[in-house]
Amino acid sequence: MDGSDRDGTGAARVLRTRRGKLTRARRAELCTSVLDLLREVGYDSLTMEAVAARTRCSKATLYRQWAGKPQMVAEALRHEKPVALAGIDTGSLRGDFLAVVDRLSKRRMERDTALLRGLLQAAHAHPDLFEALRELFVVPEVTSLAEMLGRAVERGEVSADTPGLSFVPHALVGLSLAHQLAEARPADPAFVRRYLDAVVLPALDV
Known part of the structure; x- marks a missing residue:
């Protein structure tokens, strides 16, 4: 498996079918580690192998959660976003x-x-x-x-x-x-x- 999404299916749909194998805490840990590694080496040098080693999990586990590196990085970025607009409603x-x-x-x-x-x-x-x-x-x-x-x-x-x-x-x-x-x-x-x-x-x- 090369982790690419070449058939035109949406990344969000891929995520919905693949997630559910990890606890919320473990998923948060993975997302944090992905961004830490991304800041260290940059996107081009980031590999699924490096993420697996950093997080002490298998590549198979990563591919069960994400279609590939782009989707993994994008979701990690969203997960670590300091403020989500959803749910904010002050009345003005x-x-x-x-x-x-x-x-x-x-x-x-x-x-x-x-x-x-x-x-x-x-x-x-x-x-x-x-x-x-x-x-x-x-x-x-x-x-x-x-x-x-x-x-x-x-x-x-x-x-x-x-x-x-x-x-x-x-x-x-x-x-x-x-x-x-x-x-x-x-x-x-x-x-x-x-x-x-x-x-x-x-x-x-x-």
Whole structure:
């Protein structure tokens, strides 16, 4: 088995059929080890053999959980994400955004920005990684963000025909990487808070 997903089946469906063999704690341990190793050696040098050795499990165990390296990395990234948008509902859009910021840490944002930058570079050369990152990491968060914005529309905070509404995901997904490019250093929670109040919320007339 080479672990590739060449037949066009979605990575999320593969995960649903393969998972369930590990305890939640063991799966969390594997995800943490995958990212630790990824930070040490980079995506190209990361192998299933190295992960198996680091986590003291067999390659067969890894392949029972993931279709291959791209899916393993993407899910590990999502698992270790410091803040998940799903479940955040404070009763106001600004409150929801600030609840996210309150859970961020400067050190974690620095580590995550560097990791994401490296993975995005690797994704240019590895379309399977790009697809896995999009399906398992980006799309779930964009979906949760759309639900958050939808609640704001239902509450009457944001008009459904506000021009900026459809651009919020783009503004937030690219925030950390754009800040790194513009200022040569990662964004921190204080910057994110100012950005929300100065750019995102005004664009929604909030």
